[in-house]
Structures are given as structure tokens and as C-alpha cells.
Amino acid sequence: MSLKSKGGKNFIRRFICVVLLILIMVSALVIYIDPFFHYHAPLPGFPYIVDNQLSQNPGMAERMDYDSCIIGSSMTVNFHTDDFNELMGLNTLKLSYSGAYPRDDYNILSIVFDEKTPARKNNKVKAVFLGLDIPTLTAEVDEIKYELPMYLYDKNPINDVKYLWNKDVLLEYILKPIIQKKGTNLSEVYASWWTEDYYNIQYVMHGYEAPEPVSEEMDPELLLPKTKENIDVNILPFIRDNPDTDFYIFFPPYSILYWNNVLTENHMEATMNQYKFAANELLQYDNVHLFYFQNMEEVVTDLNNYADYTHYNPRINRYMTECFADGTHEVKNIEEFENELNEMRRIVEEFDFEALFSEEY
């Protein structure tokens, strides 16, 4: 590069020095605190804010100290990991993704079971608690809910600049916790914002919009191929490859309004077949503990337990944890599961939807 004047040359030198100096300082600070746990385990005593599932789950899965984890959609965010410690003696980490598709579960489970991670070098995975949302099993096998920040998922150090030179990381995840001096309680991490006041029938019914009725009934076999593909590709490999890990897989207790949707959209038989198929696939493995919570009649028919048509009160999460510990609602074989489904059918058939919708809320 030829020089025209000393001034231009000096400007470039100073400019580069200032830019490099600040960027190196910023990088060093981010690497030291590492709010997304991309480089190291959390610093003792730093009040980390954990509220970003997409950005923080991979780092937590790789580097936190845990022997069991919670995987699944928003149906799992209200579990308290302290409950798992109290009831089952497990050091559990919550790795939920709101709206997760099976591929999202696959992505995070791949990290959880990666033997090369510091987390796996320290602890084996004793248990995985997986909330299985049947409607998502019809998604494409490689479909994910939200675009992932790949710079936090891949091994490419170059694209780490998006993490190191990131204003939000600096301000929201380093400066903010320093100022407020209060970090996230990991036992409650990702818990939904609904307070107790939101769990009532008025709130649920105000927000509920029934789907358009479908006159023609869905082919009962229609959902099975995609369900099989998703289970085969995104779930079963982990169960098969880790026989020493207990998989507590559960069907979350959606409210009766979910079943109203199933009826209105005219796919009751297809959905029931889907449940049966998934359960049959999962029950082939000794390390799977399958739980069916959807026919807890007093829970699912009382909309005061819900904030919308599927999301239940955190009390239910506590109850489900107790069930994982003592085996209540566990289904041991496909015959038992069919009985559970029949019970579910009975609840749906006997429920007075007309009365529910005729009232003012």
C-alpha cells in the first residue's frame, strides 16, 4: 500500500489500534464470563442470567454439572429441578425448547450424549425426562421450530465472533447481572411468565379459538408414517444407544379443549392410532418408562388448571415429578396403554362441551 500522506497512515494505525484494543477487551470479557457457557463452566459466584433456550441450552448441556435432564417443549418449562433432587436424588438440568419439534429434541440430546463434552466426562446420564407432544410428531424429520444460532452449536471458532462481539451478550448477559446482582435460579429456569392468576377458566376461554370444523374424517393411518419416521430418527437412537440411561417419556396432560380440537378437526381415530403407535415403539425398550397423564380426568376437565388449551399449572408439573418417582401413571405394556386410551375416549365422550361453550366467560 503506497502512502499519500502521513495523516492517512496515522489515522489507519490509530483506528486499527482502537478497534483491536476494544474488540480484544470485549472478547476477553465475554470469554471470561462466558454467559452462554460456550467455553467453560459457569464462574462460581457470578449471577448468570439464563433465559435464552436457543443460545444457552447447548453450552449448559456441554458444560454444566448434571446427571439427568428435562427435554421437551413448553410443556416441560415449569418443572422445578429441585423436585427431581428431592424426590429422585437426581441432579437435573432443564433443557427445554418452547415449541420444540422432535428435531429440536434430537439436537440437544446429541449434545447431552456426546461423550467428548466436559459434562459427560464428569457424569453419566442417569435419566432423561422427555415430554412427547404427539402433534409435533407429524413435523418433517429435520424441521426445527426456530433458526438456531449455529455459531453456538458448531465447532467453527471463526463464527464465534457473533458471540464475542455481540452487544446483547455484553449488555443483557454480562452488564445487567453485574448491576442487578441476581442470577437465574436454575431450578426454575425458563418457567413461563404466567402467574397463578392466569390459571383460570375465564382466561383460557377468552384466549381459545376453536378450529374450523372438518366434515370428512381423517384416514386413521395417515399420521403413522411421519410419526414412525420421527421416532425412528429423532428419539429411538438415543434410547437404543444408551441402555444404562432411564428415559422417562410422558404424554403431557393437555386440557379437554385440546380434545375438542381433535374432534372438531375430525381426526380422533388417527390421533389415537398415533398415540398407540408411538407407545408401542417406545415400550419395546427396557430403559423406557412411559407415562400417560392425559386421562387425569379431574385435571384435564377443569380449565382452572390451565392458562390456555394446553399449558397447565406448575402444580401439575410437581405432581408429574412425584409420579416419575413412584411410578403412578406409568404404563408397562401396550395392553395397559390401550386401556388408558379407552379411558381417555370415555372422558372425551362424556364431557359436556356444549355446556362449556354455552357459558359466558
Add this chain to the structure above:
Amino acid sequence: MTFNSYSFIFIFLPVFLAGVWVIQSFYPENGFKEKLMKIWLIAMSAFFFVGYGQFSVLIFGSSILGNFLFSFRISRRLKKCNGNTDDWLIRLYKISAIILNVILLCFFKYFGTGVMPVAISFYTFSQIMYVADLGKEDSFDALDYLSYITFFPKILQGPIADHKSIKEGLEKLPSGRINSDDISAGIMLFTLGLFKKVILAQVLGEAVDFGYAGLAGMTALDAVILAVSYSFQLYFDFSGYCDMAEGICRMLGMELQMNFDAPYTSGNIAEFWDRWHISLTKFFTRYIYIPLGGSRKGVVRTYLNILIVFFISGIWHGTGLTFIVWGMMHGVLMVLTRICGKEKGSGRKNPLKVLLTFMYVTAAWVFFRAPSLSDAMTLLCKIVNPDAWSGLHISIKFAECFMVDEIWYVFKVTPIPNWNKSNYICMWIILCVSALLVFWGKTAKKIAAGSANVITSEDDKNKMKKWAVSVAYGILFVWCVLSLGGVSTFLYVNF
């Protein structure tokens, strides 16, 4: 790849400049050096564009191939008929090429699947300019044509520079030398453009998106701030991009046609269009207004021609009635300005005229931005309805959209957060800084030129100033780099 990305700033641009420098410094002076430089430019431009996906690359490639073949045929014919551009076959080729270009553009704008190939509006106009001028001022050369059409600093959002101006710059490139003065001036201009885009346009954009998503809940004052914010956002977004493009060219020692010249300081609408998207105005004047007869065919025809140009401008900018209304609002005022004989601004600016012009342009931008005519009318009715003004009130949620985290954290160490109206302070700061930059009349180019004068001054008394300029640009640049994650795409990228 966009200019406001880590990969462009820290990898693509340095590699591109290094390649230019290597060719300039080490390749022997011979006939191939110029070709090699053009091949480097084309290769890097292709690499720049290829990230926009197969669909956009395919359409751009087809456009290039089609225009290349037409240009080739025209050049062959020109040789045969001794450069006579009035030859019937040449005219036929040119008209066919222009029609096909227009069809391609209209197809994707009005009949396509809704997915627009990236930059199609910009490169189609460049193709039209190239073909139309072929033989008049330019002769055909394959590398020359490709380096002009694909030139990455202008490909995404213009300026719609003519072939001659780009060619002149590119011809000097192989024999020139990248030097520190040009690089420093380019860095300054690029940094200012980046600041306009990733800081100002971004924060204004968030507020604008919020406002337009909930027009019904807007108060009268909200509506005014929303409309003004969009005027600012559009200017910072688009001119910020052009400043960055100019900055890149400046680093090469080239001048790229100026596309914005403090447009909101205009005293009337004619002056506004002399300052806003200048290259587009020139294109419409040269290739539509003048061929229609311009002002040569009587007063009524002149006014009609103006209205036709702004109608076309409206449909070029977007589909739907809102864009036609936007175009016609400008066209009608342009005609009225002509009728009143106030077309050219006098030397000294009348602040009232500047304000009135800004208000009119802002009202027109409401149609440009609103999803539908009824949404636009809803917003404008809120502003003009006297009842809506009872009790001046700005919605807190709307004001909070202007919240810039870094400013807020600075406030945290002051008593400001305890004030009653502290949530509004960020909003007023953003609006005031924007207004200052917009109405001050100094473009980024002028500011960068002023800074360049300081750093190249021989006066030793300026030593502190020189340091201050370097540090200020360094900090501004880092601020922008730290803000790159999650910024919106360019507003004009889909045009």
C-alpha cells in the same frame, strides 16, 4: 452477504482490497493487467452475490446472459454499419432488450410467486441503461460489461450508476495505487454509513414496526412520531447503505455517484427529487421523461409526462395501490410546483418551506409504508383529527421501542431512571439526533471529508484533533460491529 455483516467487514472486504493491491503492485504493466483487475472484480462480485441463493443467482444470471447476447449482437451490427445507432436492426435489438428487461421485472413484481429475486429492480435498470447507451457513448466489451453489471458495491441497492461513470473508475484502477488517504476516507464514510444503518435505522425501525402493527391504539402524537420516524428510518437505512457503498469505492480511489444529498433540507418537491435517490431520478428523467417528450411538447404534455414518471416510480417501488398513491402524491405536487414556477430552490433556505416539504414527503411515506390504503388513512386521520389531540399523550409501550440498551445503561448510573418520564428520554434523544443529522444538511460524505481534512492537515496544533478523530471513528465502528447481530435487512433490498 450484506455490508453490515461480520463476514463482509472482516473477511470479504479486506480480501477484496488485498487482491486489488496485489494486482496493482505486483502485476506487470501490460494489456492483461486491466483484464485481470476486471476478472478479480467480477469474481469477487459473484462471490458476494452467490450467498443470496440459487433462485436470485439464476435470475441474475439469466438477465446477464440475455443482455450479454443482445449487447453482443448490437456491437456486431454497429461495426457493420459504422457506428450508426439509428440503424433499424440496432433499434430493434435495443427495443427488444429493453422490453424483455421490463417484462422480467414486471413478471416478478406483479405475477411472480411473491418471492422477489434480490436486487432485480436495480440491476434491471442498469441493464436497460447499458443497452440503451450502447454505441452512443459506449462500445461493447464482455469484461467491461460484466464488471459494470455485477460491481458489488452497487448491486444490491444502487446507486443506479451509468456505465460510463463506473467504467471510468474501473479503468483507472489497475494503474492506480490504493493509498492511505483513500483508505482512511473510505473507512470514515463506511463507518458513518454503518452507524446510520445499524444504530439509527435499526432502532427507528423497531419503533416503526411496532407502531404499524398496532395503528388502532395510536394516539395523535404517537401517529406523528410514527410517521416522522419512518421518514428518518428510510433515509438512514437507504442512505446509510449508499454511504457504505461510496466508502468502499473511496477505498479503491473511485468516486461512486452520490445518491442522497441531504434530501430533507429541500425547500420544495422538485429539489427533494434532486437530492433523494438521485440516480433513480436521473434514470427516470433520461429514459422515461425525455423520451416521452419531456417539456418540449407543451405545458399540458409536460405535466402529463411528470405524472407518468411518478406513476411508474410508484409501481417500480412496490405492488399495490399504496405505492401508486405515494407516486401520484409526489407527481401532483411536482406539477403544482411547476405551475407556481417554484421548481428550483433559491440559494437560501426558507425553514418554513423546508418544514412543509418534509411534512408532505412524510405524509406520502405513510402510504409507502402502510400495509394498505385504509391503514395509511387511519394513521393520517389520527394526525388531522382535532379530537385525537385532546390531551397530548405518547404511549409508553411505543416510547419504549426507542430504548437503546447502551444509552439506558449509561442512564442507570445517573438519577434519570427515577424520573417520572424517564422511559421517554431515549425516544427524544433518538428523534433529536436523527432530526439534527437530517436537517443539519451535512451528508456523511461531507462529514467524512471534513474529518479527512483534519487528519491530513499539516498543522501540528491539530495533533489532539487527529487523535480524537481516529478514536471517535474507532469507537463508532466498534459500536456498530457489536450491534451487527440481529439487525434488520435493508429496506430496499427487495426492490
